[in-house]
Amino acid sequence: MDDAATKRETELADHYRHCEAALREQELDLWLAGLFAPASARPHLHAIGAFAAELASVRARVSQPILGEMRLRWWYDSLEAAVDSEGARAHPIADALFDTLDRHAIAREDVVELLEAHSFDLYDEPMETLEALETYCDRVFGAPMRWRALVIDAQDAKRQEEALRYAGRAFGLAAILRALPRHLAQGQRFLPVDLLARHRAEADFTEAKATPAVVAALAELRGRARDYFEKARKAVRGDGPARAALLPAALIPLYLGEMERKGFDPFRSIAEPAQWRRQWRLWRAARGRGI
Numbered sequence: 001m002d003d004a005a006t007k008r009e010t011e012l013a014d015h016y017r018h019c020e021a022a023l024r025e026q027e028l029d030l031w032l033a034g035l036f037a038p039a040s041a042r043p044h045l046h047a048i049g050a051f052a053a054e055l056a057s058v059r060a061r062v063s064q065p066i067l068g069e070m071r072l073r074w075w076y077d078s079l080e081a082a083v084d085s086e087g088a089r090a091h092p093i094a095d096a097l098f099d100t101l102d103r104h105a106i107a108r109e110d111v112v113e114l115l116e117a118h119s120f121d122l123y124d125e126p127m128e129t130l131e132a133l134e135t136y137c138d139r140v141f142g143a144p145m146r147w148r149a150l151v152i153d154a155q156d157a158k159r160q161e162e163a164l165r166y167a168g169r170a171f172g173l174a175a176i177l178r179a180l181p182r183h184l185a186q187g188q189r190f191l192p193v194d195l196l197a198r199h200r201a202e203a204d205f206t207e208a209k210a211t212p213a214v215v216a217a218l219a220e221l222r223g224r225a226r227d228y229f230e231k232a233r234k235a236v237r238g239d240g241p242a243r244a245a246l247l248p249a250a251l252i253p254l255y256l257g258e259m260e261r262k263g264f265d266p267f268r269s270i271a272e273p274a275q276w277r278r279q280w281r282l283w284r285a286a287r288g289r290g291i
Contacts, residue, residue, distance in 0.1 A: 011089075012099060016043040018092035019050035026053040029278060033247040036286040037152050044104065044151040047096035052144045054093055055114070059121045059186055068122040072115050079108050104151050113139045126189040130224075133176070133192050134169055141175060142168020149245035156240035163235035167249035167291065170228035173221060174252045177259060178271045195220065210266060218266055222256050229253065233291055243291070250285035251278055 149157035201213035258271035
């Protein structure tokens with residue numbers, strides 16, 4: 001191996017380590033779930049997770065929507081640029097992600113859809129329909145889960161396709177419910193207008209209150225998350241290696257259970273089961289006792 005190739009290999013390894021550190025800091029559950037995947041796949045799982053976390057944090061890091069659009073635009077342009085683009089190489093997460101996409105034949109069109117979905121995060125417009133929210137979940141949460149399965153075992157990922165689709169949607173709905181206080185503080189309105197209207201709740205409330213109508217709407221959303229989780233659990237095929245990509249979904253019942261505890265305020269409380277309970281649940285799921 002010549003000096004340039006050695007330097008490149010070292011640089012890329014450093015960037016993958018950067019992704020692991022970022023993921024462990026920002027999404028500990030995903031990092032822990034990755035420990036049950038094959039060691040050879042973990043750097044790529046870290047790259048995917050760090051990328052997803054990077055995009056999810058854009059709204060909180062900008063003062064105006066246009067600045068967020070500029071950040072998303074950089075990702076669009078980097079995807080379209082040459083593989084050896086200096087700009088992408090200088091960004092540790094982008095460099096590791098694009099290497100992962102190329103090594104595992106992950107379609108860039110899926111990444112573009114994820115970027116497009118995140119444009120919603122930047123504005124204060126409401127999510128109009130429950131269908132639109134579920135599509136958002138498919139692109140923002142489901143796609144990275146499918147990518148992780150492809151990284152672990154592409155052939156087995158095809159067998160788990162149905163389970164991954166349901167699990168990604170369930171995981172996304174649960175994540176949005178968990179983040180409701182933060183979203184409201186930032187002016188984001190993820191609760192679908194048609195869902196609120198069905199329960200005769202105000203679609204444009206300025207003061208977050210757990211009125212009976214809003215409580216009923218949130219309960220319906222939790223119910224949909226549970227339904228998709230159960231569909232995912234029943235759709236799992238065998239115990240192949242790609243099943244490790246489903247492990248984060250094993251935490252959904254824990255988070256939903258926290259939201260249903262007496263005294264829980266969905267607008268001011270964060271659903272955080274004890275860390276040991278989350279780790280125990282991941283371990284049990286990895287041992288084949290359900291996702």
